[in-house]
Amino acid sequence: MVQMEAMWFSFLVILVVISPVESQLKTGFYSSSCPRAEAIVRSTVETHFNRDPTIAAGLLRLHFHDCFVQGCDGSVLITGSSAERNAQPNLGLRGFEAIDDAKSQLEALCPGVVSCADILALAARDSVDLSDGPSWQVPTGRRDGRVSLSSQASNLPSPLDPVSIQRQKFTAKGLDDHDLVTLVGAHTIGQTDCSFFRYRLYNFTATGNSDPTINQAFLAQLKALCPKDGDGSKRVALDKDSQVKFDVSFFKNVRDGNAVLESDQRLWGDEATRSVVQNYAGSIRGLLGITFDNDFPKAMIKMSSIEVKTTDAQGEIRKLCSKFN
Known part of the structure; x- marks a missing residue:
């Protein structure tokens, strides 16, 4: 570890x-x-x-x-x-x-x-x-x-959200652009259904074409994984290079046009978020400075403190997590 x-x-x-x-x-x-x-x-x-x-x-x-x-x-x-x-x-x-x-x-x-x-x-x-x-x-x-x-x-953030809407939703929770990109980096170990991004492959903006920001080689891979009339519930890794390893390859994919979700790829099109993606994509684990391993814990602690309830008046300790006391 x-x-x-x-x-x-x-x-x-x-x-x-x-x-x-x-x-x-x-x-x-x-x-x-x-x-x-x-x-x-x-x-x-x-x-x-x-x-x-x-x-x-x-x-x-x-x-x-x-x-x-x-x-x-x-x-x-x-x-x-x-x-x-x-x-x-x-x-x-x-x-x-x-x-x-x-x-x-x-x-x-x-x-x-x-x-x-x-x-x-x-x-x-x-x-x-x-x-x-x-x-x-x-x-x-x-x-x-x-x-x-x-x-x-x-x-809740949506895979269809442009950066402006993502920024708005994160700002409402006290999270800035840097937090946004850092937390989205959790997709390095995520999966999604074909139904959430198939429109990018076959009918982007209702034009019948594919999303031009997708790397052409990756587009062919995604089409093979998610045929136009195939099972929309089929799961696809959000990080094509290391699905179960928490690393910076997700950001390299965003940089190279290999992001699966539109909301992830759009981070490269916004000047503010692109600079953070670029820093992470070029980072080497273990070095001090702007590295994903260094920033992710800080962003998680910040996010994990959103609107917390810490008193009896605000909340309870449930006996079962699925049911109120």
Whole structure:
């Protein structure tokens, strides 16, 4: 596993101290109340990862989608016809069983102590680490929300969004252009359905042509994977070079016109986001400076602190992650 250098950890700790939002959370929150909490989440994620490495991307996406609606409060885990997880953008989410598994173990050991929202944040970190990406100290202390409505998921980023709309949605959550590109880099271990990008191959902007920004050699590969009248639910890697390894090849693909989703490829067409993509595409892991491994933990800590609930008045500690108390 890739380990963060000591000075990186120090910098992350400083971020937690100085940020007014993140100061509500703290690393080691469960050190006295449930000392094995993080170890149990880690071992659970590792068990599921060993069965299916693609679960890492699922857990990372699950945390992202949770934070963008109602804040990082586990609201995406609630079941029910009108619940958040049944919103159209969330229908492909996966990894719920790993979160439920960890929760059941923690409830047996430390009843009513560890929130589902914190389990999600920890599982996202562990998923990246298990995929040969960086690790980081996760500030914890979140409470679980008491509201989960599919109608509130309309602000989730879409694969159809131009950079202007992506920027708008991220800015609304206190995230800047640099955070946007860095967090989208999670697609280095992601997958998507043919139905979400097939229009780029055969009928881009209703012209009957393909998206001109797609590299021609890659276009042929995508057409072979996703025939015009083929199965729209077929899964395709968002990083053609290293689907289960957390690295910078995703950014090289964006630079070279080999991004699968339109929203990802558009990052190269905007001056501000292109500069970040270029920096990551040319970075070498381990060097200090502007590197993806260095920046991703910082962006995740920032995102994981969106609209957190930390008091009894704001939230609860669920007994089951899929159900309000």
